Structures are given as structure tokens and as C-alpha cells.
Amino acid sequence: MSLLPSPENAINESALRRRIRYSKQVVLAMGASLGMATMGMTVTWPNALLRDLRVDNTTLVGTRLHLADWQKDLMGSVVFVGSLPGLLVAGWVLGRLGRRRSMALGAAPGLLGWLLVALGANVSMLAVGRMLQGFTLGMVSVAATTYITELPDASIRGFACVLPTLFSEAGNLFVASLSLVLPWYHLAFVCASVTVLFIAITFLLPESPSYLVVCKEESRARKVLAMLRGPDVDVEEELRILKKQNEGLAGDNPGWRSLLKGVVVRRVLVVVALFLIQSFSGLMVFVSNASRILRSVGSAMDERLSTIVVFGVELLGCACSCCLQDRIGRRRSVVLSLVVMAAALVAMGTYAFLAGNAAAAALEVADLPAKALNSTFYLHVPREKGEQLRVVAEPSMDVMKEVGLAGWEWVPLACLVVYMFVMCLGIRTVPYILASEYFPTTIRPQATSVCMTFASFIIFAALQTYSLLLEVLTQAGLYWTYGAVAACGALFSLVFITETSGKTVG
Template identity: 35%
Template sequence: MSNNVKDNSSDLEEDRILETQTCKAEDWNGVQDGGLQESRLDTFLLILKQVGITTGLCLSLLNLGMMGAWPNSCMADLINTNTTIYGSFMALTPTQIDMLGAMTSVGSMPGTWLGGVIVARLGRRRSVVLLLVPCVLGWGLVALAVNPTMLLAGRFVNGISCGLTLVAGTTYCVELTDTKYRGAMALMPTIFNILGYITAISLGLILRWFQSPFVGIAIGVAGTLVMKFIPESPSYLSVSGREDKARRVLKSLRSPLADIDAELYILRNKNIAFQGESIFRVILQTEIAKSLCIVVPLFLIHNFSGIAILLINSTRIFQASGSILEEGVSSLLMFFCQLIGLCFSVFLQGRFGRRKCLMASLLGGGVCMGVFGTFQYCKQMAEVNVLNETSVDDVITQVTTLDTVAKIVSDDGNSTVNWIISANCEWTMQHTWIPLACVLVFMSAASIGILSVPYILASEYFPTAVRAQISSICVTLGSGFNMVALLLYTPMQNSLTPAGLYWFCSAVCFVGLLFSWVFVRETTGKHIG
């Protein structure tokens, strides 16, 4: 009974402090408060400082994107001009080529677990500095590889680096930024991840497969040097008992009107129940378990909504759908659309919150995948009637794919053969822009919410004392879902047909929309402890 009274009084005290902080936050634009007045210029400089710190921190996320996109950007060079940095030949089997992408996902699972332990014990700043070790080792093995085994080992180490980066980078960004701007700043890791994809694809156009890893090493070194100017997370400092240092860091990052003592009080109050507890006992606590039951399904929806297969198999998808542009150009356009969508998302999530943006994202994604599936269905059902005038009695009817039809028609120079193409086939031939449009709009919509929100909520839903460990659990499960989605791509395409696969992704989006509406709670503008 006494514990309940204590908890209720603690909640009332926290609400009172939060109300006081909210009132002070509303006074930022030139309202007098205790003799202090912050001008619009001061506010602008504060925002600029937060952006600068977050940008420096996110250099490691740029490498994350490069590691993910490296196989796509260098695949043609590996297959066609298969020489190593030493000039020797290195032949890859089709299975080994497929494993270049899969090994990163395999390595990311132990990487996220390791990241959870390191981030919790060594702190956020030291963890990001330590990222240089697997970064250099992984890229070095890839660049200097003389055989497929060495190349795949490098990709596995790349995966470990990716797992560490996801946990350390996202957690650090969420904790370092001001509550008022966290809604926008928490998207910076995803933006830099997509910039890494674009960088890797662009480098693949001008560099050999073993040259681009040296750019990744240079970015890793630059990211480590920048950390000299970025402070440790004040949340981590407070929870680890270094409150004086946490206060100094908060004063350097917050407005002069911010109530630093109130923020530190909330940090202590939200984390005191979890300090010294086993992570397994923490997970069984009601609030933590509820949060896990929200975040983990979001990762499942994220990977089966179509994002995973489009990011990895975009070239194959564009080729099979008969896109009007060359596959590499289409893939580059797709990543640029992601980047543009994320830039808009910075303002949208700050203005409308994570939940509404997530729902809008899933609605747009579901519609696009539904249209894409319908196009593929029309394409599959295209019938070609072949009438050979030299043998009028022989009428051959077959169902074939549109790209096969186009090839046969273009290659056949026999004037005695008349091709009567069905209405479905004519329609798909006249609308080959639809696949590209569907994918571009889908990725733009995904960038607004479902692409980034699961990773953000994996940090925001949990208190500082256990954030790194539980976030690593969520990200590890997300990596597992990603592997399953990629492994099931070909079997599902064969069993459901391409149209059925995209309709399945559309259904997942609409189920995710309902799930988000019912269960996801808002975090934008709120203290996360």
C-alpha cells in the first residue's frame, strides 16, 4: 500500500515538473523569465548547434548505408571484371554472390547484441569511437580480398559494424538532442543511412569494387575524429551517477531558460526502478513488456511491407517489371526519393508526431503496393495469339511475360506472321511507367514513417538505464525479420506470383495501419527518461 502511495506521489511530482518545463518552453521566443530573455537569434543558434552535433555523430551512419549498398553498386564489376586489387582473378559462384548481401544481415545480429552490452557499459561516446575497429577491419578485408572466403569474411565484419552502429548511433542521437527538437533530429540517422546508399551507388559508377572500401575507411576515421567535439550523452551520465558532468553537458546543449534540475530529476525518477536489475526481469515488467509488444511487431511490418525486398532486389524488380528506365538509374532514383521523403519527414514528424506520420506512410505504401500488384497481374495475364498465315489452321495461343513478347516481336522479321496482342498486353505495354512510379511513391511514403519510426521508437520507448540493451533486442529481431523477408522473396514470388507478393505487401501495410492506430503511442515532444 505504501509503495502505491509513493508511486502516485512520484507521478504527481513528475507531472508538476513537466508542466513547469512546458511553461518555460513556451517562454523561449522573447518572453521574460527570471531576467533571462532568449531572442530568435539565440533560438536559431541553439538549433544550429543541435544540428551540427547530430550531423557529426551521424557520419558513422553514412558508413552503415555504404556497407548495405556495396553489393548492388559493385555487382557488375565483380562479375564482369573479376580482378582483385593485385590483378589476380577471383571468380564468384551465384551462391557466393547472393551471400555478399546476406552476410551483412548475419553479422548484424551478433553486432546488435554486442552493441547493447558495449553501449550500456562503456557509454555512448566511447562506443561510437570503437566503431572504427570493425569498420576498418571489415572494409580492409573486402578491399584486400584475394578469394571469396576473405571477401565474405569482410562482409560479415561489415555486418557486425552495422549492428553496433544501429544501436550506438540511434541511442546517442535520441538522448543527446533537446526534447523540443528530438522529433526532427531523431531522423538524422536514417537520412545519413540513405545518403550512404546513394554514395555507394555513385562510387560504383566510377571506382572498382576494391577501391570504394577505402572511401568507407576514410569516412570512418573522419567520424572518429569528430567525436572529440561531441559530449557524452547527459542521460547516460546521469544514470551512471555522474550528475555534475551531466548538468554541465545539459547547460551547453539547452536553452538558458531550460530547467536543468527538472530534467535531471525526471531522468533519475524514470530510471531508478531499473538500475541494478537483471535485463530479463526488466523485460517482464508491465510497461516494458507493453512497449516491446508494440516495437517488435513494427519491425515485422517494416520488413514485410515491401521495404526489405525493394532495397536489396530493386534492380531485379525493375528488370522483371519492364520499367521504362535502365535498372541502375531506376535504383538511384528510388534512393533519391527516399532522401527527399526523409527531408520532408524531418518537418512532418516534428509537426504531427510519429504516430500520424507512421499511419500516413503505411496508407500510402499499401495503396502503391496494391497498384503495383494489379499492374503485375495484368502483365502476367497478357495473351498473345500467333496466327501463321502460311498455316491458317494452326492458331497458337500462349501466355507469356511482357518482356518476352516485346523481344519476340522485335526479333521476328517474318511478314507472314501477324501478332494479335490482347487488350491486357497492349495496356501494360503503354503503361510501363507504372512500376517505376509505384516504387518511387512507395519509397517516398515509407520514408515519412515506417522506414525510420521502428528504430526511433526502439530507443524512445525505453528508459536510459536499459535503453541500449532492449533496443539491441528489438534491432536484432528486426535483422532476423529482414533475413527471413529476403530469404522468402523468391519462394513467395514463385508460390504467390509477383502480383500476389505485392498484394501481400499491401495487406501487411494496411494491417500495420490498423495496428498503429490502435496501439502506437506518441513520443514526439515528450520526455523519454
């Protein structure tokens, strides 16, 4: 990576022309980012499904759904299983068809997946639909991230590269809000319509100039660059630098073989480690299970409204991240977010621990109300010496009053709000940015595909083991474990992240 002088130092460019140039690039990045909004809807949709099934488990076609705990986890995790083939073919498809057409092609299975989910009569149909959505998640995430990395000037690339995450969070909030008035199957039809809109928009986007240069289509690349950079930028110089960077970094054997170079392997390992830290500090667990978690710790606010608050805060955090990425850089934003996340997780775990111990000490098992029973909150009640009986219980408001914790029910929601906000400032967005920025154009699709594939394995493991870890560690122990991962991740990021802010990518 090096500084690209021509667009950033256009000597005769007026402030108005610069604003027009930046605005044009941001609008195009927003068009590509709409695909990530459908990804946010995909990840958040299980919240609406599981909440609605507790009230009425009837499907649109009249059948009834009965989901075991592992099937509830599956509704979130199977998406990331389905993303694996999408990620694996993305590197090849982006190199053959280009970035723009790859986005349109990748979105088609997701459209079919939403229709299967909406019309789902049984768990199998839901699972197949979710896997198809996962394929789209994998392919579109690589295509959109690569496209947006290659499009803008280096001075606003940080802002532009946060837009996919911002749109993803907007998708989260969109689904959470509509779930107040629409059942899960009607919500799926709405999400399908957004996917159709995204496919239509991709046909209006220009192809990536970096991709065109690599494909030796210099005349097309020159036209796209002239449109993006304006009349005050030396387009020929930018073309020359793009060709030089990719020839020097990829050599005569671009593609998968170049991934074996030492510098590429090291950067892939750093990005994969960041995804590991991201997932096992609780990110996707909280996004996919926000309503279950808030209900389990006895949040005072209605779970639907509290879920909307959480996703609204995420959206605000991503908006702030757009402004921060080009100011404080990638490394410092990640360290900041992980340190504050660790503190919030420790506080949330402490609250769960005190609530559980206090309730266990104050109540006999026989006194627990039937309405308090569920599968997520664990009380350990001593019975005889050396023996413990585990009771599965939700702390109702009556229980909270009896154990002296009434008035503190705002703590878990406050901790989750802080966690979600600071998470979006760094660790939520930066791994996806670096998965694209770290690599030159000739190997960017393949390298990003490899990083995202590992990320999907990691996210699947985090989601599918959520209930198991909750049972083994208890709720407090799980949050403390997430907090420890976040603290260790801050140290790792401080040492191993190479700053890319303000530098161009080939």
C-alpha cells in the same frame, strides 16, 4: 514519459538563442548520424556488386567471381546475420563505456570489413567482410540511436531522431551515384574512408547527459547540459527530473532484469511487430535489390539511373519526415506511409501480372529471345490441359511492344518511387525512433538492443527468402503480399502505437 518544462519554456530566452541552442544539438546529432551513413552504404553496396559482375566478374586481385542466386541474396542478408553479435553486446558496452566511445569501438570492425570486401578474391572473403560490416551495423545503430534520443530537447527530438535515417539514405544515394563511375572494389575503399571519418568525429562529441546522470557523474552531466541548453535553462531542474525518472522506472535493479516488466515487454513487442511489418512490406528487399527488381519488370530507364532516382526519392522522403515527426506525430506518420505503400504495391503487382499474362499469351516459348532470360520474372505458358510450363524471362522492350504494353514501362518505376518516398515518412524511421524513445535511460541500451536483434532476424529472413518467395508466389503475387502486410500494418499501428511526440524520455 512526461513533459520536461525547463528547456522548452525558458522564459527569458530570445529567439536567436533558441535557434543557436537547437542548431548546436542538431549538429551534434548529425555527427553521430554519420555512422548511419556508413550503414546505408553497407546495405546498398550489393546493388553495385551484382550489377558490375554481370559485365565483368574480375576482382581487384585478378580472380573471377561466380555467384549463384542464393549467394547473391547472401550478399545482402549476411550483413544482418553479422549484426546479431553487435546488437547483443551493444547493450552491455553502452552501459559500460558510454554512448560516444561505443560508437567508435563499434565502427572498427566495419572498417576491416570494407577492406576485406575491397580486396576480396572469392565469395568467402566477401561474406566475412560483409559479416564484419554487419557487426558495425548492429552496434553503431544502437549506440547512435540511443545517443541522439538522449541529446536534444523534446521539441526537436523527432527531427533529430530522423537524422540517422536521413544519413542512411544519403549513404544509399552516395553509393548508387559513385557506382556509375567506380567498380565495386574501389567503391569499398571510399566507404572505408567514410568510416574512418566517423570514428574521428566521435572523439569530438560530448557524452550523453542522461548516461552521465545514471552513472552518478553529475558534475560532467551539468557541464554537458549547460552547453546543450544554454544560459536560460534551469539545468539543475533537468538533472533532478532525469534522476527521478530513471530511479522510478528502473528501481534498484536496472539493466537486463528490468526488461521483464510488463510495460517494457509490451512495448518491445509493439516495436518488434513494426519491424516485422516494415520488412515484409518489402522495405529492405527493395533497398538491397532495387536494380534487380527494376530490370525484372522492364523499367524503361537505365537501371543505374533508375536506382539513383529511387534512392534520391528516399532521401527526399526522409528530409520531409524530419519536418513531419514533430508535427503529426509517430502514429499518424506510420499509418499514412503504410496506406500509400499498400496502394503502390498493389499497382506494381497488377502491372507485373498483366505484363506476364500478356507476354505468355502472345509468345510461344521458342519465340522468347535468349537475351530476355534471367532468374526473376516468371511467365506461365499453358502447354497441355492441366499442365503449365514455367519460363524464366525478362520482358524486353520488343516483347512489351508485341503485347501492347509499350508506353507503360514507366509504371514500375513510378510505383517504386512513390513507395520509397512514403515509406520514409513513417514506417522506415519510426520503429527505430520508438525502439529508443519507449524506454528510460537505465534500460534503453538493453531494450533497444533486444528490438534491433529481432529486427535483424526479421530483415535476414525477408532478404534470404526473396528469391524463394518470388518463385513460389510469382512477382505479382509477392508484391500483392507485401501490399496486404502494409494494409494490415496500418490498422495495427493505429491501435497499438503509443504517441511519444513532444514528450521527454528519461
